[in-house]
Amino acid sequence: MNTPKARATCVGGSGEDWRAGAVCASCDPDLWFPVESATSASMAAEARRLCGTCPVARACLIEAMTAEGSSGAASRYGIRAGLTGEQRYAQFRRQRRDARIARQPEAAAGN
Ligand code: SF4
Structure with missing residues (x-):
C-alpha cells in the first residue's frame, strides 16, 4: 500500500534564499504533487499539514501566485x-475582483 511516508524529519533549513x-x-516531493489514486487525498492532506509548519509559506505563496499569473x-x-x-x-480571482473594486470605488459603493 502506498501511504505517505512519515515526515517527522521534514524541517526547513536556513539561508538567504527563502527556499x-x-x-x-527535505521531503519526498511526490507529496506535493499527488496523482489521482486512492492515496492522493491522504498525500495532499499530509502536504498541507507540512505546509502549515513551513516558515517560508508566505514567500512560497507569493512566488506561486506570481509565476502562475492568470x-x-x-x-x-x-x-x-x-x-x-x-x-x-x-484566490487569484478574489484578488483580481478586489483590485477591480478598488479601482472603481463608486461602483463598489453602489453609486
Ligand atoms: S509552504 Fe511552500 S515551501 Fe513550504 S512546504 Fe509548502 S510548498 Fe514547500
Missing part, C-alpha cells in the same frame, strides 16, 4: 503553501 527554509525541500486552475500544479491549484486560482 532554503522550505519544509518540502493561469486557470488546471494549469496550477501541485500544492503550494497548503493550497491546491484550484484554491490558488480562487
Whole structure:
C-alpha cells in the first residue's frame, strides 16, 4: 500500500534564499504533487499539514501566485503553501475582483 511516508524529519533549513527554509525541500516531493489514486487525498492532506509548519509559506505563496499569473486552475500544479491549484486560482480571482473594486470605488459603493 502506498501511504505517505512519515515526515517527522521534514524541517526547513536556513539561508538567504527563502527556499532554503522550505519544509518540502527535505521531503519526498511526490507529496506535493499527488496523482489521482486512492492515496492522493491522504498525500495532499499530509502536504498541507507540512505546509502549515513551513516558515517560508508566505514567500512560497507569493512566488506561486506570481509565476502562475492568470493561469486557470488546471494549469496550477501541485500544492503550494497548503493550497491546491484550484484554491490558488480562487484566490487569484478574489484578488483580481478586489483590485477591480478598488479601482472603481463608486461602483463598489453602489453609486
Ligand atoms: S509552504 Fe511552500 S515551501 Fe513550504 S512546504 Fe509548502 S510548498 Fe514547500
